Amino acid sequence: MADFPEKGRKRRKEVRVGNEENIEKIMHREIEKQRRQEMASLYASLRSLLPLEFIQGRRSTSDQLNEAVNYINHLQRNIKDMSSKRDDLMLMSGQSFESRNEQSRNDNSNHVVIRPCLVGVEIVFSVLQTPLSSVLHVISEHGLCVLSCISSHVNGRFIHTLQAEVNDLAFVDFAELELYLLRLP
Numbered sequence: 001m002a003d004f005p006e007k008g009r010k011r012r013k014e015v016r017v018g019n020e021e022n023i024e025k026i027m028h029r030e031i032e033k034q035r036r037q038e039m040a041s042l043y044a045s046l047r048s049l050l051p052l053e054f055i056q057g058r059r060s061t062s063d064q065l066n067e068a069v070n071y072i073n074h075l076q077r078n079i080k081d082m083s084s085k086r087d088d089l090m091l092m093s094g095q096s097f098e099s100r101n102e103q104s105r106n107d108n109s110n111h112v113v114i115r116p117c118l119v120g121v122e123i124v125f126s127v128l129q130t131p132l133s134s135v136l137h138v139i140s141e142h143g144l145c146v147l148s149c150i151s152s153h154v155n156g157r158f159i160h161t162l163q164a165e166v167n168d169l170a171f172v173d174f175a176e177l178e179l180y181l182l183r184l185p
Contacts, residue, residue: 043064049068050071109182110125114177119147120144120163120164120165122162122164123139126159127158129185130158130185135162138184142180147164149161
């Protein structure tokens with residue numbers, strides 16, 4: 001009789017060890033299942049970002065990854081091509097991109113753009129220090145009635161966008177108005 005309890009104890013230990021191994025296997029399977037689901041979700045989101053021409057007929061994830069790499073390389077080539085074209089255009093105009101930005105930061109003169117709009121005329125005026133009241137005075141002297149004005153402060157300059165009503169565009173000398181605005185202090 002003394003032998004039976006020992007055998008029972010061994011069996012219980014074996015059963016416990018077997019249950020722990022089963023629990024570990026089940027946990028491992030669940031973790032692996034979650035990992036596969038997450039990877040499938042990530043592949044699906046990657047596939048959704050690629051243009052159709054890069055994924056047509058491609059089903060395997062390795063094909064999708066290869067096409068994603070091809071698409072990224074394609075975008076990088078486009079960026080280089082466009083940068084080169086921009087630089088060529090800047091050279092043809094006689095300025096580099098950097099020098100043009102530097103020049104616009106150091107430019108102390110006023111800039112004016114006058115163009116027709118639905119209500120009459122739109123005037124975009126970029127200044128460093130000229131008060132808006134001076135601009136409005138010149139515009140009213142030329143027979144324009146200001147309907148709206150939006151002002152912004154960008155890179156140390158004020159940019160005023162004004163819309164003015166014009167009864168007859170033929171009676172307004174836009175070149176003269178532009179000269180007056182450019183001469184403002």
